[in-house]
Amino acid sequence: MPAMSHRLPVELAKSYRLLNHGPTVLVSSAHAGRTNVMAAAWSMPLDFSPPKVAVVIDRNTFTRELVEASGEFALNVPSRALAQLTLDVGSVSGREQDKFDAQAIATFAGTRIAAPLLEGCLGWLECRVIAEPHIQERYDLFLGEVVAAWADSRAFAGGHWVEDADAPRGIHYIAGGSFFETGPAFRLDKKD
Amino acid sequence: MPAMSHRLPVELAKSYRLLNHGPTVLVSSAHAGRTNVMAAAWSMPLDFSPPKVAVVIDRNTFTRELVEASGEFALNVPSRALAQLTLDVGSVSGREQDKFDAQAIATFAGTRIAAPLLEGCLGWLECRVIAEPHIQERYDLFLGEVVAAWADSRAFAGGHWVEDADAPRGIHYIAGGSFFETGPAFRLDKKD
Numbered sequence: 001m002p003a004m005s006h007r008l009p010v011e012l013a014k015s016y017r018l019l020n021h022g023p024t025v026l027v028s029s030a031h032a033g034r035t036n037v038m039a040a041a042w043s044m045p046l047d048f049s050p051p052k053v054a055v056v057i058d059r060n061t062f063t064r065e066l067v068e069a070s071g072e073f074a075l076n077v078p079s080r081a082l083a084q085l086t087l088d089v090g091s092v093s094g095r096e097q098d099k100f101d102a103q104a105i106a107t108f109a110g111t112r113i114a115a116p117l118l119e120g121c122l123g124w125l126e127c128r129v130i131a132e133p134h135i136q137e138r139y140d141l142f143l144g145e146v147v148a149a150w151a152d153s154r155a156f157a158g159g160h161w162v163e164d165a166d167a168p169r170g171i172h173y174i175a176g177g178s179f180f181e182t183g184p185a186f187r188l189d190k191k192d
Numbered sequence: 193m194p195a196m197s198h199r200l201p202v203e204l205a206k207s208y209r210l211l212n213h214g215p216t217v218l219v220s221s222a223h224a225g226r227t228n229v230m231a232a233a234w235s236m237p238l239d240f241s242p243p244k245v246a247v248v249i250d251r252n253t254f255t256r257e258l259v260e261a262s263g264e265f266a267l268n269v270p271s272r273a274l275a276q277l278t279l280d281v282g283s284v285s286g287r288e289q290d291k292f293d294a295q296a297i298a299t300f301a302g303t304r305i306a307a308p309l310l311e312g313c314l315g316w317l318e319c320r321v322i323a324e325p326h327i328q329e330r331y332d333l334f335l336g337e338v339v340a341a342w343a344d345s346r347a348f349a350g351g352h353w354v355e356d357a358d359a360p361r362g363i364h365y366i367a368g369g370s371f372f373e374t375g376p377a378f379r380l381d382k383k384d
Contacts, residue, residue, distance in 0.1 A: 179377065
């Protein structure tokens, strides 16, 4: 990690907050020297502590092969600046090309799993698959335990999203190349 | 449904788009004359057609009792105007009070399930539980098939979110009373 990096570890019990607002994520994976990345709009937290996540990984993807073989995956939360990449990684299968090379995607190494993590994201969740073969096979639904988490401190620091209006934000895929940006933060108090 | 209603049916194969961008939802339920509503940040689409969803429903909630007893639930996508309500329905258990009465929440009837649907939302998904007892018990994770879907045509029409900057939008819960608004829509073309 370079000296100027803004990447800082996230307390595991607060790592769900990187996903709680429903951003679209990039799923990265590695096995036996091959790597891949795909976009996933269908992911969510599943538990606080130990933190767990759920993500849908279609049976026809190369990512699925790598995740099943390695028992690991990373969820990368892309910034708005990575929206085009998020759309483009779905254009071709990782079986046909190494997307990291072909699309010049910069990565860095995680600490607990082998999957590469993508530079330029707001947060990263390193996950180990919780084996549930029935739902994997029937629904393409994968559960994972978050074993390490990281965030760009310009976006998320001290367990909270930075509330500055100009802090970098993520994206929320809809369909057909259309996205919503993450909008402004606001805070409410519970009524007594 | 009053004559001036903007509520229109959503084609089932496009109903995932009501959830695809990761909004926080309200889960409503009914059984044997009792009803309830809770907020859920942890929901996602699970399949396109027939459409399925996944949602986490904690074992300690009254909603859980009603969903398990009835085999049904609705996911209501609240507008920004319902953010305070979304926070407040978590303040008290439906075992202790009828939240619809106590918080003066207006509802209308669905067509395929008994759970009441909340007025003022952007979209509604009527769901039947797909019984998966192992993951219900172990992870509080419920799967449902969407059997009817509705949207406010000022927000979502013809299978698409209305792109006007002033169209009503939803909310994305983070933690501790903090939310993100859904931000502006944008569209990209896939790179060749």
